[in-house]
Amino acid sequence: MRIIFSALSLVLLLSACSSVDVAPDGTYSRSALQDLGPLAEWSLDGRLALSGNKDSWSASMAWEHEGAQDQLKLSGPLGQGATVVRLNGDIVSIDRGGGNVQTSNQPEAFVNQQLGMSVPIKALSHWIVGLPEPGPAFVDIPSGFRQSGWMVEYKQMQQVDKRVLPRKMTIMNDRVKLKLIIEQWVVKGSDGQ
Numbered sequence: 001m002r003i004i005f006s007a008l009s010l011v012l013l014l015s016a017c018s019s020v021d022v023a024p025d026g027t028y029s030r031s032a033l034q035d036l037g038p039l040a041e042w043s044l045d046g047r048l049a050l051s052g053n054k055d056s057w058s059a060s061m062a063w064e065h066e067g068a069q070d071q072l073k074l075s076g077p078l079g080q081g082a083t084v085v086r087l088n089g090d091i092v093s094i095d096r097g098g099g100n101v102q103t104s105n106q107p108e109a110f111v112n113q114q115l116g117m118s119v120p121i122k123a124l125s126h127w128i129v130g131l132p133e134p135g136p137a138f139v140d141i142p143s144g145f146r147q148s149g150w151m152v153e154y155k156q157m158q159q160v161d162k163r164v165l166p167r168k169m170t171i172m173n174d175r176v177k178l179k180l181i182i183e184q185w186v187v188k189g190s191d192g193q
Contacts, residue, residue, distance in 0.1 A: 028143055028154040029164070033130045036163055039187060041066045042129070046182040048074075052117040052175060061180075063128070070125050085111070087121060117176050120150055127152050128180065130166055149173050160185040 042065050049058040059074040068089050075082040084095040092107040094114055104110035111121045123133040127147075132138040138147035144154050155168040165185055171178040 027164075028130065028157055028166075030131065030140065030145065032164065039065075039129050039163075041188040043186045044128070044182050045184045046180060048181075049179045050115070050117060050119070051177050055116060065125055085121070087125070092121065118173075119176065119178065120148065120171070123148065123150070124171075127171060128166065128169070128182075130154060130157075144169075158182070158185070161187055163187065 044061075044063050046061055046063075047058065048061050050056060059076060062073045064071045070085075070087040072085040072087075073082060074085070082097060086093045086095070087107060090105050090107060091103065092105075092110055093101055093103040094110075095101045102110075102114075107121050108118070112118045120127075123136075126133045132145055132147050132152075136148050138145045141151070141153070144152045146152070150171055150173050153170045154166050155170060156166075157164045158167040165182070165187075166180070167182055169180050169182075171180070
């Protein structure tokens with residue numbers, strides 16, 4: 001009887017351990033993010049996965065945002081195949097190394113051509129901090145919003161200084177799905193850094 005009780009206790013203990021979920025550091029709230037004001041300067045490190053009807057890829061990312069300027073560095077394992085995307089207003093450039101920098105004044109079309117998939121490059125700098133892009137209409141949903149034909153969902157949030165910012169998010173339409181995991185945020189300016 002003692003052996004059966006010990007075995008049953010072990011099974012219950014193991015099943016209890018496997019069902020414990022890690023709670024996120026916060027929940028998504030667009031109004032709370034707007035109440036704290038805009039983020040003028042920030043950077044992040046993380047990972048992204050992009051999948052479309054015919055292709056998919058993943059990369060590490062390092063993103064720096066300062067005012068109207070964004071720099072996004074994408075790289076494969078061990079920094080292989082590093083690509084730097086710079087966006088300044090309506091001017092986008094892509095640098096794949098070796099001095100071959102390509103530039104366009106049509107960011108969405110250019111990135112679509114380069115990646116073979118449509119990516120809302122201008123809206124991303126707003127969506128990644130949890131807010132809709134200013135201008136185009138949007139519709140709130142419980143975990144995010146819909147804007148310009150895209151569904152933006154915040155799967156997990158994290159505490160960063162006084163803010164709760166995205167940790168895991170998904171951006172998708174009927175052709176493309178983009179998953180982002182932000183491992184580290186650095187927020188400057190309004191939060192006292």
